[in-house]
Amino acid sequence: MYRWGMVIDLDRCTGCQACVVACRQENNVLFAGEDEAKLGRAKFWMNFISEVKGSYPDVRMHFFPIPCMQCDHPPCTKVCPVEATYKNPEGIVAHIYPRCIGVRMCISNCPYTVRYFNWHAPSWPDEYKRGRNPDVYKRRKGVTEKCNFCIQRIRKAKWNAKREKRKLHDGEVIPACAQTCPSEAITFGDLNDPKSRVLKLSKSRRAFRLLDDLGTEPKVYYLKEGEWDDG
């Protein structure tokens, strides 16, 4: 059984947000438009958050891309009254749209705020409709949606592997964000595979997880920014 995980190296991350756009293109996440975006209704399965601190000339800025953490103990799945969201056997926190009734408790109980709600029915301009990914279901209004590590890619890779009667090898399947990251900051892979790159990186000295003290056991690891020392 696979156990998918992701490592994001903040020392490499350049804040370019290619992951954000790639994710939206891959998963048919419609842009919200200016007015809706102001209300915070823009959906970013892979979000980008930042914070500026300090004062001139000692300014510091921290930022990181934040996908769904795919927690091992997800707080969001417990609270769904209709079991529309659950942790699947491969560790991905799944959300099944047809079941969702839109109570949004999963959203309010996600400490990472990475679940998004369809406040309106997505209205694609006709021209863009041709460019949608046919592997991804078009969400309706009133359901929650979230990152799922590009399950359609994983699924397809598994079909291929099955055809050849083998297991997936490391790096064979990667989500759109990791695939596009220009500085190769995002690594994706199987945390159960002892030889995988993602497992090695997740055990790195620099590795940490967001809000680790909550006990959610995220499967998305971050690597701290390093320091340059003279010599």
Next chain:
Amino acid sequence: MKISRRNLLKMIGAATLGMALPDELLHALPKEGEWIPYEEHWSSGVCLQCPSGCGLRIRSVNRWPVKLEGIKDYPVNKGRLCPKGQAGLQVLYDPDRIRYPLRRKGDRGKEEWEKISWDEAIDQVTQRLNKLRQDGKSHQLLVLGGRYRGHMHDLMSRFMEAYGSPNHLGNPARGSEGILKGHLFTMGIKEFLSIHWEGVNYLLSFGASLLEASRSTMVNLRGYGLLRRGRPGIRGKLVQVEPRFSLTASKADQWIPIQPGTDGALALGIAHWIIKEKPYDQDFISRHTFGFDDWKDSNGNPRMGFKNLVLKEYSPGQVSFLTGIPEEKIIQLAKEFSSHKPSVAISGRGVGMQTNGAYSQMAIDSLNALVGSIDRQGGLLLQRKAPFQTWLPPLKDSIAEKGLSRPRIDGAGKLPFPFAQEVPYILPERIARGEPYPIDTLFLYYTNPLFSIPESEKLKTALEKIPFIVSFSPFMDETTTFADLVLPDGTYFERWQDDTPEPGPGLSMFGLRSPVLENPLYDVRETGNVLIEIAKGLGGNVAKSFPWKDMTEVLRESIRGVFKSKRGSIRTKDFDEFWKALIEGGGWWDGAYPYGEWRKKFDTPSGRFEFYSQIMEHGLRQLSKDGSKNLEAILKELKIEAKGDKAFLPHFEKPRLIGEEKDYPFQLIHYKWMATAEGRGANQPYLQETAAPHLQERWNSWIEIHPDTAQTLGIKDGDSVWIESKVGKVKTKARLFPGAHPKCIHIPYGQGHRAYGRWAKGRGINPNDLLVSDYDYLGGFLSHFSTRVKVYKA
């Protein structure tokens, strides 16, 4: 929806029913369209969202492209894409694309068009050009080009030569010419340089927006990853010298705030310490440079060298006074820079868009020469070109010869712009005044000067003076709205085009775009083909200069040279196979970069890196001979303060600012960030919705003010403010940003379109509306950072 009584009733009904009925009954499921099997295929292309030219793998399902990815081995992007590249499909599917040729019906700029056929449109252009030629006014054809790629520039130049007009302005490096001029004066190189990221250990960046909008976005983004964690055990250092706390500064190991426009002085201060303490690369200096020590010219006169000038004038103390950087920091930088080799100094818009841009860049290039990091592992790479087959020269008849002998309309190459290849910024004035001659016909290819040139009102009146304007743009941008005839080009997914990344990864390479769709999405034609058709219609020698049927034939002829070289990534027996592999693979690239070819690449009179620029000296002396002005007078006309030998050596010239400090207390520093870097992405909603990293702003413009400054002005975060310069004023939102320079106002570039589709139009402000034209006359380019502004609450 209108609220009529009927609807009201319906809604009340819906509300009551709503509790009881499942969604499906109220919103009948949309009927599924024609059911087609799920067919997926991958093709290759080259991105054109910025000049990087990344290789694209295009995933299509049922023939429609649905996702873009990078080509795995493509040297520029190695399988990766930046956000702009990822949003590329929104260029193809843009609902506001021009779908067929258009002819103006109403007044100019009113956007009233009628649809015409391609034959009719091309006929009209041909007839007009023919008449112009027969009247002996062929020089009155002006071509403004922007993002030419590959052979398109050569094709257009060829057309102009055969037709007989010297007025071809098509410089793709607009905005960073200062860097190019610096390279030209020191190394005789006309292209940008790139960094050998795999090897570099220490990167001193003078305002290069490496992670936002640099030249080659992808090479730099990828390179940053390599610098940081690409090599086990080595973590390179990045130092960012910049007045504003940019994204790059935030990711740098050290940010050094500097007084705007004084980068050259800092570079010389660092050079001072290196020269004084002698950790410089003596081998490189003695073998491959000129003008380091004092020297004697052919007449035996003693001349000043770089070493003496720097030691005399740029001690850290003096530099600290100029730049506002503490002395010990300058020494620390010098120490680190010279001891952590390979180290590289690079620059960006901040340097290249000042009135002292060329000299600053020379100083920065000199730093690289001091540590010998040019064309070496971990240093700067000089672009190698792909071995294309050259075409036979165009046939020129007497009309063409006569037309070409006329002076250029922009006066490039003459005083006051002796070293400029072209000066597009001066065009509005010249056209409006009809000087030296009026312009009859204007071609616009992938450029939008009404948006990208400051003081666009002037250009607007100038455009009124041109009787006939043809635009080849696929989008209804500002300048295209002023056209009389629109011959829409396809997007970069719909045409045949080669693409040499500039700057690329250094080694010789090129990419090839081929149409993704069988036919273009709409009734559009690629401009290359249209140009060939026009040439054929003109007949005579012009037609004979274009022996090709269409763009594919042009490309096949050029690329045959690459095939014949029998090297690089594709090696096949016959050309058709090569061609097929090229289309599938998306491009061709050479195996390895040949380091250390200084002699071959430095195109200077001495064949070396010149601290003392003989190119500049010879050029100016030539002018003084022609125009019977002495050198001193010429320097004065170029507004250069330095005298004698110093003028030809890297030195610091005070940046000129326009506007009195008491009226306009702030300097306007605009900047670019990834998503809206060039304003071209403004019609792509995915990019519009990308957050500005530091302020999480989307879809709009804003200005950045330092909180203390804002407090004295009584401006709060989110207030709407006026920004006023000598030439204009605009209103936008103010954001307090602790990383803003206290004496500057920062505006992101890229918004403020007055046309360009539904997502771009009427959104935010364009800093160009505020800029006052001033030039680096030596380099012949516009200075973007010399405008002073004032800010007040609206």
Next chain:
Amino acid sequence: MDSEAIARKHEKILAPMTRAGRMFWATVIPLAAIFLWSVFAFGWQYRSGLGETGMGHPVSWAFYLVNFVFFIGISHAGALVSAVLRITRAGWGTPFGRAFDLGRSSRFYWVALHAQFKSPLLWDFTCIMTYFTVSVIFLYVLMVPDIGLLRERFPNRRWLYRPLSLGWTGTEKEWSTIGKAIGILCVAVIPIAVSVHTVVSWVFGMQTQPMWHSTIFAPYFVVGAIYSGIAAIIVVTLALRKVYHLEDYLKPYHFNNMGLLLLTFTLLWAYFTFAEHLTVGYSGGSAEQAVLWSKLTGKYALLFWIMAVLCFVIPFPILIFWRTLPGLLISSICIIVGMWIERYTIIIPSFIEPRLSYVRGDYMPSWVEWSMTAGLAAGFTLAFVIFSKLFPVISIWETEKEEREKESNPR
């Protein structure tokens, strides 16, 4: 005494049921208009999605939840406190109010179909449904003898009263059965009512949002509910007394007692609020601190301190020194408004300052939410007004019984 005589005796209670004066229509028509407007607003929202509200990311719950908690508090506390007055019955609508908040409100019954017992929302659903059923039965059973009376009194409304009266004739056996039923229901309704509000608080308390994840949320919410409930009862009773001239039945000492009860809960509420904020302020983590300070001095300070003034600073001295009818009215209205704001300041600031401090958000209710809130309040009142036209607002047989007991053993 036969029913006719009783009815004549309590003409004052029955009188409002027959007369529909100008005042009545002046009340009902605007209320109905507001209510219909909110129905329209809901239709609008249903059609184009929850996006018509001001909610977004990360504020995914807002006005509707505030209203839900607030109205459920009022109605349930009513049930706890008032056996005499039947104002609680208008609160039955609240469980449905929860459905407004669903993304796909037409599927609210899926909670029952695909139940997942781990979810606090399911408990919420279950408790409210149970409470709803029990309190309907309770109030209905209490009314059966009166309906029997009404059946005789208003022959032209027999179509309504006859089936509802279940053939009540008032025999000894019937009286003893109803007595037993009331006894059982009285005991049952209290824990259920407590549980309902406890579970509502658990919906918040079980989440990881800062300031919600608190152990005293359950009693805090119950106290808050009773607090606002009593205030609401006082306001309604005072209104009834005035409009329907029930001065004989609702005597000042009733109100004095209510005032004392309210005073107790003022202190209790203040104590809980203090405890809640003290523990967070003293020891809470950074996320909790952020929310706390946004309430105390930050963005929500104005609302928070208005709430403190309305819920404590104004009513407390009034209730101690000036427990007259106008005093009670003022303090009760203050408390009702204050408690609504309290719910607001509990729910919204936690969303604005989520645990991950990088996330930013803002919230401003839209016209739909305002309309729905107004509509809910109007509907609440309207239901009560209409109810008072169909059924006696004061239980006749209980009054009668009380009087008879008084007569049989005068003190």
Next chain:
Amino acid sequence: MKKAILSLIVLVIISLFALVAYHRFPVRTKTAFFSVFPIFTWVSIDQPVLFNHILHTQNLNLNCNFCHRYAGQYRSAGLPNIEICKACHATDAMSKRPEALKVVRYVQKGKEIPWEKMYDLPKFVVFPHSIHVQNNIDCSVCHGLTPKKERPVKMVDRNYMAWCMDCHQKRGASNDCYACHSS
């Protein structure tokens, strides 16, 4: 009176139960129904051309993949386009049956045959034909008698989640929601 109330209560309970039953146990109610009335399991579809499956598969020995050419590799099995029909039915030489002549007419006009899609899964379901073919699931498991009939028929009792899940469980395939639900 009492009777009226009782019957009301019974009615409410029955309708509630029916509602729950309809949503909760769709497959069981439906299979129960179809076990009593099996005739309704099969619905014949009026295709523009009444394709004779049995003739093509058994008499002519054509593989299913011949026409449904994506079944082995892709999600969709694919419906034949006229390019495929053209191989035999370019003229009426192969067959002069009325249905075959219809095909000839389509081919000659160069018009695609507007096939009706018979087995239509909701869009949120990912059903990869290739995987099922590779695992040797016979076409008839889902498509019933279609390949063995002279007329295109549809089996209506099969397109339910629980039916899929039963089959998955029996064969040891994954019953994770994400195995079939599209993201």
